[in-house]
Amino acid sequence: MSDLLQTDRQHIWHPYTQHATEQAPVVITHARGASLVSDDGQEILDLISSWWTCVHGHAHPELNAALTKQAGLMEHVMFGGFTHAPAIRLAEGLSAILPGNLSRVFYSDNGSTAVEVAIKLAYQYWRNRGEEKRTSFLAFEGAYHGDTLGAMSLGHSCGFFNLFEGLMCEVRALPFAATFEGDEAVEEVEAEALSAIDGILAEHGQKTAALIVEPLMQGAIGMRLCRPAFLKAVVERAHAAGLLVIFDEVATGFGRTGKMFALDHIGFEPDLVCLSKGLTSGYMPLAATVAREDIFQEFLGEDFEKALPHGHTFTANPLACAVALRSLELFGEEKTLERVAHITGRHEMALTALKDHKRVSRPRRLGTLLAFDLAGSGDGYKSDESLQLRDWYLAHGLNIRPLGPSVYLMPPYCISESELDRAYDGLLDGLSALDG
Ligand SMILES: Cc1ncc(COP(=O)(O)O)c(C=O)c1O
Structure with a gap:
């Protein structure tokens, strides 16, 4: 564990965290566009816009x-x-x-x-x-x-x-x-x-x-x-x-x-x-x-x-x-709502591909939100499978954190076409890995 994480463990009280069991957090050193970058150089797609805040993308030059x-x-x-x-x-x-x-x-x-x-x-x-x-x-x-x-x-x-x-x-x-x-x-x-x-x-x-x-x-x-x-x-x-x-x-x-x-x-x-x-x-x-x-x-x-x-x-x-x-x-200036409309359309196509997956129930979407519930999983907010899924996604460079059994994407609007492809493919791969 790095010095920084040791000090974090000693001094920080993180939100919504059971410190006795939770694994160490990821140290983020910088962020650009739709991505976060960790101290070991991993690029993580921020697919939930850092608790739904980041609309234009990280480190936007104008902002x-x-x-x-x-x-x-x-x-x-x-x-x-x-x-x-x-x-x-x-x-x-x-x-x-x-x-x-x-x-x-x-x-x-x-x-x-x-x-x-x-x-x-x-x-x-x-x-x-x-x-x-x-x-x-x-x-x-x-x-x-x-x-x-x-x-x-x-x-x-x-x-x-x-x-x-x-x-x-x-x-x-x-x-x-x-x-x-x-x-x-x-x-x-x-x-x-x-x-x-x-x-x-x-x-x-x-x-x-x-x-x-x-x-x-x-x-x-x-x-x-x-x-x-x-x-x-x-x-x-x-x-x-x-x-x-x-x-x-x-x-x-x-x-x-x-x-x-x-x-x-x-x-x-x-x-x-x-x-x-x-x-x-x-x-x-x-x-x-x-x-x-x-x-x-x-x-x-x-x-x-x-x-x-x-x-x-x-x-x-x-x-x-x-x-x-x-x-x-x-x-x-950037016609942001047009970009949002484009993501909405991409989500619609992605949901069509996703909705027949045996692990997907109650598929839904609205604007830049795409969501479904994990079929065959407990309803608890911290169900084992949703934690497993969260960890799988993170290990594969995707910040997707299910809310109980609900899995969702809500990306920054600057997300590129290839990043969206990565998000949809990863979303499915994570589901397959569950039954791996
Ligand atoms: C609808 C809604 N209202 C209020 C809040 C609370 O916001 P904050 O966490 O900034 O206090 C949230 C946070 O997720 C929210 O989703």
């Missing part, structure tokens, strides 16, 4: 330049009582690509804090309006919205946080009508879910502050997809019952689903949108909770009472905002 330029001007300034061009221009840019009145941007540092801010905004919004009974939340069964306390509460039904139930706020889970290619039961499942949702809204709607959704794609639970029409029916029902609707686009934003935002598939204007991950193309920790202007107006008043008592030291960090702004510009 590097934007970061360097901003570092030469100002690395940070407190955001209370001060402001700066990168934050202002980015807020303007986000407002321009989000629908309708979604035009007030509150910055924070990561997906969880973006959600935490949305929860507090929704809760306080009703208090500011004198509707103090609206205190609880609705979320989909199996949802994941982050690891901080409020975000965990929203995702309590995903089962990752059972240990922390005692710390959570009140959240009810709505049935999620997951579907996949060739799913013949989808209409029946959706109708049942909608009828259950009608019941929950009738009983609890008056006491609920907001519904939060991962639009179209539940990520962490295992890339579960629903149809746009189902989601639209749910969020319209929530609005009709008077709830605020929060779209957590932390994973789906910035082209992942084939459009800039998942909300663009369904023609619905939520009250709040949470963004992070692809916002800086994975360069810097930054998040935004974007509110409709009429929500913001409810926080105005003669004294501080109505204002949002929330902020972080690194709110609107200029380096992060500058790189996010440049990343937004690249979507136009």
Whole structure:
């Protein structure tokens, strides 16, 4: 083991890691385009975009330049009582690509804090309006919205946080009508879910502050997809019952689903949108909770009472905002969504080839996501076979980390044709090796 790894073993506490059993991590020295390079020179295709962040590719020269330029001007300034061009221009840019009145941007540092801010905004919004009974939340069964306390509460039904139930706020889970290619039961499942949702809204709607959704794609639970029409029916029902609707686009934003935002598939204007991950193309920790202007107006008043008592030291960090702004510009300059459409088409062909494999069940895809469940494997999140598969892929230069039995690809958009071929071939070879 290298000196560096010895020191890692001595001093680092990695996320979601059982240090007593987990093998040593891979030391990455640099990254370019769709690839990571390890300290022993192995090139690893980053097929899950480093936890879904890296949209334009690693070490993009334009993003590097934007970061360097901003570092030469100002690395940070407190955001209370001060402001700066990168934050202002980015807020303007986000407002321009989000629908309708979604035009007030509150910055924070990561997906969880973006959600935490949305929860507090929704809760306080009703208090500011004198509707103090609206205190609880609705979320989909199996949802994941982050690891901080409020975000965990929203995702309590995903089962990752059972240990922390005692710390959570009140959240009810709505049935999620997951579907996949060739799913013949989808209409029946959706109708049942909608009828259950009608019941929950009738009983609890008056006491609920907001519904939060991962639009179209539940990520962490295992890339579960629903149809746009189902989601639209749910969020319209929530609005009709008077709830605020929060779209957590932390994973789906910035082209992942084939459009800039998942909300663009369904023609619905939520009250709040949470963004992070692809916002800086994975360069810097930054998040935004974007509110409709009429929500913001409810926080105005003669004294501080109505204002949002929330902020972080690194709110609107200029380096992060500058790189996010440049990343937004690249979507136009490099016609990124055309590239996304191309990957979508390649995924479609690859799925046709994959779906008859005996180890593939519930094949599905959306934008740059291609996913399936491992047939004949346990459902557990850390099933032996999915760990085996993860290790096989890594040993063969592919960063593919199944989420429980769900195997998926979500590459950076700069991935080349030959790299995509390598990804699809490797995906299949790994499945064959399981039964080897
Ligand atoms: C939909 C969604 N919301 C929130 C989060 C939390 O983001 P972070 O890990 O940056 O706190 C995630 C992370 O995967 C996510 O997928």
